[in-house]
Amino acid sequence: MKISIDYIARVEGEGAIKFDIEDGVLKDLKLNIWEPPRFFEGFLCNRRYDEVPDIVARICGICPVSHMTTAIRALEKALGFTPAPDSITLRKVMALSQIVSSHLVHLYMLALPDYYRLYSIPDMFPRFEPEIRRLNRMKKVVNEVTALFGGRALHPVSMVVGGFTSLPPRDKIEKIKYELENIKDDAKETLRMVSDLLFPDLTHNTEYVAISSPPHYAINEGFIISQNGVKIGEDEYYSIFKEDEVSYSNAKRTVIKGKDSFMVGALARLNLKFDLLHEDAKEAAEEIGFKVPDYNPFHNNLAQAIEIVHGISECRELLDKVILRKPEIGIKVREGEGRVLQ
Amino acid sequence: MVTSGGTPEGPFDVSLIEGTVTKSWQADELKRIREKSTYLFAIGSCAINGGIPALKSTHPELEVGKKVYQDLSTIHSIRPSSIDAYVHVDGFIRGCPPGERDLCEALTSVLSGKQPDFLEYSVCIECKLKGNICLLVAHNMPCMGPVTNAGCEALCPSHNRACYSCWGPMRQANAFALAKKFEAYGDIFRGHNQEVYSIRFCHCRVQKGSRVL
Numbered sequence: 001m002k003i004s005i006d007y008i009a010r011v012e013g014e015g016a017i018k019f020d021i022e023d024g025v026l027k028d029l030k031l032n033i034w035e036p037p038r039f040f041e042g043f044l045c046n047r048r049y050d051e052v053p054d055i056v057a058r059i060c061g062i063c064p065v066s067h068m069t070t071a072i073r074a075l076e077k078a079l080g081f082t083p084a085p086d087s088i089t090l091r092k093v094m095a096l097s098q099i100v101s102s103h104l105v106h107l108y109m110l111a112l113p114d115y116y117r118l119y120s121i122p123d124m125f126p127r128f129e130p131e132i133r134r135l136n137r138m139k140k141v142v143n144e145v146t147a148l149f150g151g152r153a154l155h156p157v158s159m160v161v162g163g164f165t166s167l168p169p170r171d172k173i174e175k176i177k178y179e180l181e182n183i184k185d186d187a188k189e190t191l192r193m194v195s196d197l198l199f200p201d202l203t204h205n206t207e208y209v210a211i212s213s214p215p216h217y218a219i220n221e222g223f224i225i226s227q228n229g230v231k232i233g234e235d236e237y238y239s240i241f242k243e244d245e246v247s248y249s250n251a252k253r254t255v256i257k258g259k260d261s262f263m264v265g266a267l268a269r270l271n272l273k274f275d276l277l278h279e280d281a282k283e284a285a286e287e288i289g290f291k292v293p294d295y296n297p298f299h300n301n302l303a304q305a306i307e308i309v310h311g312i313s314e315c316r317e318l319l320d321k322v323i324l325r326k327p328e329i330g331i332k333v334r335e336g337e338g339r340v341l342q
Numbered sequence: 343m344v345t346s347g348g349t350p351e352g353p354f355d356v357s358l359i360e361g362t363v364t365k366s367w368q369a370d371e372l373k374r375i376r377e378k379s380t381y382l383f384a385i386g387s388c389a390i391n392g393g394i395p396a397l398k399s400t401h402p403e404l405e406v407g408k409k410v411y412q413d414l415s416t417i418h419s420i421r422p423s424s425i426d427a428y429v430h431v432d433g434f435i436r437g438c439p440p441g442e443r444d445l446c447e448a449l450t451s452v453l454s455g456k457q458p459d460f461l462e463y464s465v466c467i468e469c470k471l472k473g474n475i476c477l478l479v480a481h482n483m484p485c486m487g488p489v490t491n492a493g494c495e496a497l498c499p500s501h502n503r504a505c506y507s508c509w510g511p512m513r514q515a516n517a518f519a520l521a522k523k524f525e526a527y528g529d530i531f532r533g534h535n536q537e538v539y540s541i542r543f544c545h546c547r548v549q550k551g552s553r554v555l
Contacts, residue, residue, distance in 0.1 A: 038364070152439075
């Protein structure tokens with residue numbers, strides 16, 4: 001039996017998938033990312049350092065903050081610049097707000113219609129109106145967090161190599177803290193909603209990979225770890241990982257050298273550093289009976305919902321630590337090399 | 343990602359087209375959509391000016407491709423272009439990300455049967471209305487505001503950084519004059535390859551003899 005889906009609808013980007021099954025055994029599987037190539041690595045060469053974050057932000061409209069932060073950190077490393085502790089905290093706030101926002105879109109708009117066999121999000125009315133309203137409430141607040149520090153929620157402008165070009169007034173931060181407090185229950189409700197979904201039963205023994213920097217639930221920097229004992233610095237990425245080109249797809253495929261594919265993302269992070277989650281997230285996970293290690297890839301949805309609880313509580317707490325100093329961006333350009341991971 | 347069913351083959355009252363054309367099948371599809379649509383708007387800097395993907399035009403195709411793939415035999419990409427190079431466009435919803443104001447303006451205009459009123463002036467106007475101090479004149483920062491279409495409410499200058507033209511060039515912008523100003527300011531406005539900041543910029547229209555620049 002051959003199954004061929006030419007356009008995978010519920011993902012960001014454009015892909016197709018082909019299965020070749022004989023007597024119930026999978027003979028061949030091809031994932032083809034046919035999204036036209038854009039050659040970012042090519043045209044970034046010879047550009048000014050301060051243009052790079054704004055250019056790479058455009059790789060993705062859902063996760064511009066991740067691409068920007070990676071570029072900023074790599075450039076700062078190459079230029080031998082150490083960012084102020086405040087900038088590091090604010091970058092974490094930016095990253096958390098964007099991760100929560102992205103998880104929300106995935107769970108409510110992409111996963112949920114599939115689990116209820118609905119065509120798409122407009123078909124969710126009126127049955128799921130309370131859920132869609134909850135999504136709107138939460139998405140609005142987390143987008144406001146990104147916009148408050150970045151200038152706008154998509155393709156932020158004030159986050160630059162060296163720090164932040166401007167900072168919001170105190171009263172706006174107090175207001176957003178209050179709003180984050182208000183959506184904490186929505187986050188827990190989201191987790192309950194996701195835990196009610198009927199997930200297919202599947203165990204997939206893959207290698208789970210994440211970045212880690214105890215005692216924090218790492219975002220933006222850390223060691224690369226896996227449950228099979230990998231622990232390397234960001235610089236040593238290519239000592240373990242290998243990027244391959246495949247003839248039928250425009251996207252490259254990364255594998256662990258001498259081994260096979262691996263899994264990153266929310267479930268991988270939870271499997272590797274559940275203990276470092278915010279207490280609120282641990283409690284919420286316990287309430288629905290989520291335990292690590294969990295080798296069912298469909299439970300990535302659960303992991304995302306747990307990370308939503310974590311992200312909102314962590315964001316709220318980090319904002320207490322922000323001391324608003326007048327931003328100073330003192331970058332001296334020099335020759336150098338910097339490798340970072342996000 | 344999101345669909346409400348309907349008829350994927352058309353006809354359509356309004357089509358909003360995003361993205362740069364970099365494949366010949368995209369141009370074919372675009373033409374088909376135009377034929378089936380009463381109104382067609384370009385939305386976002388990629389569709390309007392080529393945007394970031396059009397930066398590859400600053401180098402020969404092979405050179406750019408070789409930096410990304412070892413085997414280019416299965417990689418196909420044509421010279422990037424804006425969508426109005428292929429079809430007639432009823433209006434431009436500018437910005438990267440595109441602005442709400444212009445999107446609402448386009449759709450409400452269609453509904454009420456009037457000409458959409460898009461902003462046809464530079465970021466400088468919005469910046470002055472906000473009462474910002476000029477970054478270009480007072481702080482010697484490489485601000486693209488004078489040649490960039492308004493719509494962002496002078497976002498970057500209001501956050502103490504120079505505009506980088508994500509809304510794209512405005513109609514009849516005098517880019518040459520700004521480039522001369524940048525040149526006079528000296529090295530901070532130049533990249534390693536000694537091209538002037540403005541013409542290397544992210545969202546500039548790439549084709550010669552184009553309508554805007």
